[in-house]
Amino acid sequence: MGILKLEKVGYRYKDAPKDKFVFKDLNFEFEQGKMYAIRGKSGSGKTTLLSLLTGLEKCTEGTILYDGKNLKKMNLDKYRNTDIGIVFQSYNLLPRLTAIENIILSMDVSKVKVKEKKKKALELMKSVGLGDEHAKRKILKLSGGEQQRIAIARSLSYDPKIIIADEPTGNLDKETENEILKIFKRLAKKENKCVIIVTHSQNVCNEVDEIYDL
């Protein structure tokens, strides 16, 4: 069974007219070890769906199941801090901190016990292709592609089963996009993560196991 399952999921913003749904009747299933794209044009509800999957909002119709459990009945702060890692289009790193400090901060916030945080953070950086020389550098002294690698390493800091990315390559050139896609692919295939990428890039869609359209 999928780690994340949507059953007849719909969403209507509170102040919207009664029959005005952003989307309705979504039946998506996501498994570990696979990479997915959620595709939709601007305004189709990608960001809204992302906030449902990450537990920031609750669906107004249907059910989202995480590992068989109804998300609405779970502790959503804990879910966000331990079960799901999020990667943003604009990276959302703290610019005043160094690369490694951003990753360690995420470990601290998650409250997941990590032994030897610094060593683990350096390992994560290595796994996304960055060396010790990048670790001590302030975020703004890193390129866009390097910042996104750090954001991916950060999302892995508490070893979640699911990685969700909102247009993670939207600000990157094609070559860097391909490098980032390789990292996501490895996470799915070698580390058994469930990788979900919200995107309208055809290049991303070509690389995934399954595409869901909004």
Ligand SMILES: Nc1ncnc2c1ncn2[C@@H]1O[C@H](COP(=O)(O)OP(=O)(O)O)[C@@H](O)[C@H]1O
């Ligand atoms: N807070 C909100 N209140 C009411 N409507 C919203 C709100 N946020 C987004 N919407 C509407 O929901 C639809 C989907 O938006 P969004 O999820 O941001 O789409 P996408 O990320 O695919 O561009 C749009 O029509 C948008 O205007």
Ligand SMILES: [Mg+2]
């Ligand atoms: Mg959006």
